[in-house]
Amino acid sequence: MARATTNRKKLVVTLIAWTVGIVIFFPILWTVLTSFKTEAEAVATPPTFLAFHWTLENYTEVQQRSDYFLHFWNSVVISVGSTLIGLMVAVPAAWSMAFIPGKRTRDVLMWMLSTKMLPPVGVLIPIYLLFRDTGLLDSRIGLVIVLTLINLPIIVWMLFTYFREIPGEILEASRMDGAGLRDEILFVLLPMAVPGIASTLLLNIILAWNEAFWTLNLSASQSAPLTAFIASYSSPEGLFYAKLSAASTMAVAPILILGWFSQKQLVRGLTFGAVK
């Protein structure tokens, strides 16, 4: 009897939870479905849900009309590039903060976090003018530089919260055995830190992929990543829902899949270790 009521309760919760989940996911689902429709069917009243003529023509058309793969490649270069450079700078810094904490370590960490609170518009104009005068405007290198800098505090913090959990005794033991600083980092710290570094890498690629202030303001046709490429659909001509959907699906799919794999790290990374 008790079992039956638990099961009935579970069934009710299942129904409610799935309904809520599907409602929240619906805009994405609808976009994916629309991307396989013809333009006429995309705006048909009443809307068709599954019973429509499935087609792939939108995907080929998006590539033909504008060089989709160029923008996709820009997104890859900018997000991966800025993340790797950020890691190169942040790993040594987070390493010393976690293992040789000084009196000011805490202040330095808090200060780094505070740079994240500097609103981007506060520095938009000088960066724009500097980039214009140095030819970095609408270049991938320029965007890599900016995204490295804006995400550096998050990278340092995330790595710090992971490194802090590595037991210090192991490092001391290796030091006793005569390992130098370089050996210590390469052969002792890095292998133990790989999971933390991997999580940081993943989360940061996601953040950089979706960054849409600097990429919109500093890029034009050449260096535009997908965020800026999609924005060009905001002034459309004629029927474009199916093409917009195809472009959106391709822009979102890779990072959505990465994101699903990194949901645990997301919480930890974005709360700077405050919630685990």
Next chain:
Amino acid sequence: MATAHSRAAARLTMSPAVILLLGWMLIPLVMTLYFSFLRYNLLMPGTEEFIGTLNYQYFLTDPAFFAALGNTLALVGGVLVLTIAGGIGLALLLDQPFWGRGIVRLLVIAPFFVMPTVSALVWKNMLMNPVNGLFAAIAKGLGLQPFDFLAEAPLSSIILIVTWQWLPFATLILLTALQSLDSERLEAAEMDGAGALDRFIHIILPHLARAMTVVTLIQTIFLLSVFAEILVTTNGGPGTATTNITYLVYAQSLLQFDVGGGSAGGIVAVVLANIVAVFLMRMIGRNLDI
């Protein structure tokens, strides 16, 4: 343990990160500050001159500034309330045992990974459009007049879009916090005759307090600079109905080429963000034991 040698090494390894961030923060900020005291328009090169605080006087007395300030507060406040309330509800729901929990969890967090320009355009065109949008089709199906969301209720519509993007984040963090709650405490309270509401108010909410602060503070950082969602949906309009401070500064500097005025706006934005940041840093500092 920490020898002079290792201290020096520590300083050396930290310096690239510190120098880069210091440069990133100081150089442009000093330039913005300098520009904000100049008459400087990109369309009239060579006419730059020092004009004192005139840019600030214009910016701070511009009705658009007050509209933008109000919109910024409404946007940040509205999204915070909706995401935290919704997040608590969703976290409580997803914490229950049911079939397919893992999949529903994936569905719920998905919007967080959608880039802002995509979510804004999808909502604007495919859902909210009064002629071809899905909401219009549903309204027509029910015999109602379609509602032109972005024209009739522009700010609320943007709040809705941004809430959709941030609800997963709030949910995920609140759920993580909820799962660390000791279930024995809840059971003990139930034994003592505490109802579901009592348990929620006296045990669950206090337990979530820290996660709620973290959500509030982190979302505030990002919500203060919402930009792409406004750019691709309304361009700040109609009028200034959806212009926030970030968009106002962008429009002044890169659309009207008024570098001086835009810089003054940028400095005002920095000051406002700092007021928020002071609370933020204190809260995070207290919650993190380093």
